[in-house]
Amino acid sequence: xxxxxLRPFASATFRRISLDAGAFETLRRSPQVQKFRNVMPxxxxxxxxxxxxxxxxxxxxATWIAYDTEFISEGRxxxxxxxxxxxxxxxxxxxxxxxxxxxRPFWERLCQDGAISIAHxxxxxxxxxxxxxxxxxxxxxxxxLAAAFVGFDYPLNYKSLVQATI
Numbered sequence: 001x002x003x004x005x006l007r008p009f010a011s012a013t014f015r016r017i018s019l020d021a022g023a024f025e026t027l028r029r030s031p032q033v034q035k036f037r038n039v040m041p042x043x044x045x046x047x048x049x050x051x052x053x054x055x056x057x058x059x060x061x062a063t064w065i066a067y068d069t070e071f072i073s074e075g076r077x078x079x080x081x082x083x084x085x086x087x088x089x090x091x092x093x094x095x096x097x098x099x100x101x102x103x104r105p106f107w108e109r110l111c112q113d114g115a116i117s118i119a120h121x122x123x124x125x126x127x128x129x130x131x132x133x134x135x136x137x138x139x140x141x142x143x144x145l146a147a148a149f150v151g152f153d154y155p156l157n158y159k160s161l162v163q164a165t166i
Contacts, residue, residue, distance in 0.1 A: 069084050
């Protein structure tokens with residue numbers, strides 16, 4: 001379950017990759033990435049517990065939190081979380097769970113009553129939340145299920161849904 005944007009970088013031997021913030025910034029400023037600068041959203045790269053706490057303070061009053069996870073499940077009893085992509089009305093962030101020792105505050109934020117949690121085909125995302133807290137977000141919007149309720153095929157991947165609606 002690798003998103004389309006990461007498939008060119010993947011191979012049959014894809015394994016755990018973690019970039020420190022400096023390497024990530026170097027990559028982000030490379031000429032290959034800069035040509036997409038005007039179409040790429042800006043975001044925060046968060047790779048520390050303190051950074052996560054600051055980000056959660058910034059989005060404390062968010063009314064919606066959209067998120068997606070990237071993980072490795074091959075050869076494992078439980079999937080290993082490798083990346084959390086987050087979007088709110090206050091901006092976007094990438095959380096590096098390989099560098100952040102405790103993501104429970106993030107999962108707690110998703111479970112608060114104040115915001116709607118938005119995900120596409122969110123079974124795996126919910127598993128990470130449940131494993132961390134023993135509960136699930138109370139206000140959840142699954143884009144894949146919503147699309148099915150209004151007549152789209154089920155299951156329908158996100159790329160196909162976007163292509164069918166724009």
